[in-house]
Amino acid sequence: MSKEKKPKEPLPPLRQWAHVVALGWLIPGGGHFLLGRRGRGALLAGCVVLMFVLGLLMRGTMFQPQTGDLLTTIIYVGGFIADLCAGILYLLTVWLGYNQPDVAGHAYDYGTKFLVGAGLLNVLAMVDAYDIATGKKD
């Protein structure tokens, strides 16, 4: 029995969602605010900002892209991209000179994970904003 492949849905027009996703990246929850989903936007923004600030308070390290063996590349380039996904929070932190060296200790380690986690939560928020903007979700 052969499975029929569903034809791939065409990508919705860029002007429908690009500004929403871009604002969602720059300001966590901003995409939702732009679409009039204030409650969801506030909740998402609160969680992302709180996680990022907790990461800073725990003196987490910001990843710098490094290449080498596969594991090093995945960890450092992936970590850098995830940090960058926090948008204005990451940019402001770097512009204001936050530069925490990688120090041993569980609090520092959790801080680094919180900073990465904040970026990844913002990615989820951006995907949600994309779905709303393109009408896939209410």
Add this chain to the structure above:
Amino acid sequence: MPKMTLSHFEASLLFAFLTSVVLGVVTKKTDRERLIYGLQTFGYFVLALFGLGWLMYLGHG
């Protein structure tokens, strides 16, 4: 800037809570479904936390 030092448990609980809220908000359609899913996810996080904690404790000898 003050430095915050949380225990493993406190940091993990905070991480679980914030992640569960976001997962609840972006995954489900109604507020009730979001609340239930968020609580469920948080419960699974805590369960995994205790499970892995005991596993490490017993594995450590």
